[in-house]
Amino acid sequence: EDQVTQSPEALRLQEGESSSLNCSYTVSGLRGLFWYRQDPGKGPEFLFTLYSAGEEKEKERLKATLTKKESFLHITAPKPEDSATYLCAVRGNTDKLIFGTGTRLQVFP
Amino acid sequence: DAGITQSPRHKVTETGTPVTLRCHQTENHRYMYWYRQDPGHGLRLIHYSYGVKDTDKGEVSDGYSVSRSKTEDFLLTLESATSSQTSVYFCAIRGDTSYEQYFGPGTRLTVT
Numbered sequence: 001e002d003q004v005t006q007s008p009e010a011l012r013l014q015e016g017e018s019s020s021l022n023c024s025y026t027v028s029g030l031r032g033l034f035w036y037r038q039d040p041g042k043g044p045e046f047l048f049t050l051y052s053a054g055e056e057k058e059k060e061r062l063k064a065t066l067t068k069k070e071s072f073l074h075i076t077a078p079k080p081e082d083s084a085t086y087l088c089a090v091r092g093n094t095d096k097l098i099f100g101t102g103t104r105l106q107v108f109p
Numbered sequence: 110d111a112g113i114t115q116s117p118r119h120k121v122t123e124t125g126t127p128v129t130l131r132c133h134q135t136e137n138h139r140y141m142y143w144y145r146q147d148p149g150h151g152l153r154l155i156h157y158s159y160g161v162k163d164t165d166k167g168e169v170s171d172g173y174s175v176s177r178s179k180t181e182d183f184l185l186t187l188e189s190a191t192s193s194q195t196s197v198y199f200c201a202i203r204g205d206t207s208y209e210q211y212f213g214p215g216t217r218l219t220v221t
Contacts, residue, residue: 004151032208043113043199043212044152087151091208095140095159096167099151 002027002092006100013107021073021103023088032091033071035064037084078107112136113213115200121219128187130216132200140203141183145196190220
């Protein structure tokens with residue numbers, strides 16, 4: 001059964017304090033790992049797609065990496081506006097995304 | 110932003126009443142999805158569509174039906190709402206050439 005586990009559930013950072021969020025997965029035939037950002041009361045916003053181990057994608061202070069069993073979302077020198085819930089999802093052999101429960105990130109000034 | 114709207118944005122209804130949620134897109138995408146989001150659970154797929162009149166079930170489809178008579182509209186119906194269907198419902202779309210899905214703003218449904 002395809003499964004996604006995200007850790008930690010919640011993370012509090014001081015502004016400028018870099019850290020990483022983890023997404024561990026088991027899936028039959030990975031055909032994409034996706035990162036989303038979700039602000040309270042809004043729909044998830046697409047960030048990155050990773051397809052193969054070793055791949056990396058960057059956007060501003062965010063960098064996503066992928067291995068055969070997990071993905072990391074690295075946040076460098078975060079700002080308060082980076083506060084959100086970050087969701088990870090995988091796509092296997094079916095056209096369905098399996099989502100984790102997310103990491104709620106709070107960045108304090 | 111992807112051209113996706115959902116209506117209504119908020120709804121309160123009573124147990125046993127029928128409810129229809131609408132998802133409208135302006136992107137002319139073939140694939141559309143309905144999810145629900147609940148505390149402690151990830152987004153869970155209810156139903157999806159891969160074309161007009163072509164739909165299939167997701168992992169939590171019991172108690173829900175869908176219809177798609179036009180490319181731009183995907184309707185989710187709760188035939189007889191129950192309190193367990195209190196949730197936030199999201200619609201998503203994707204194009205033919207990529208697998209990332211783009212989400213609408215959501216509908217918060219409360220069944221009393």
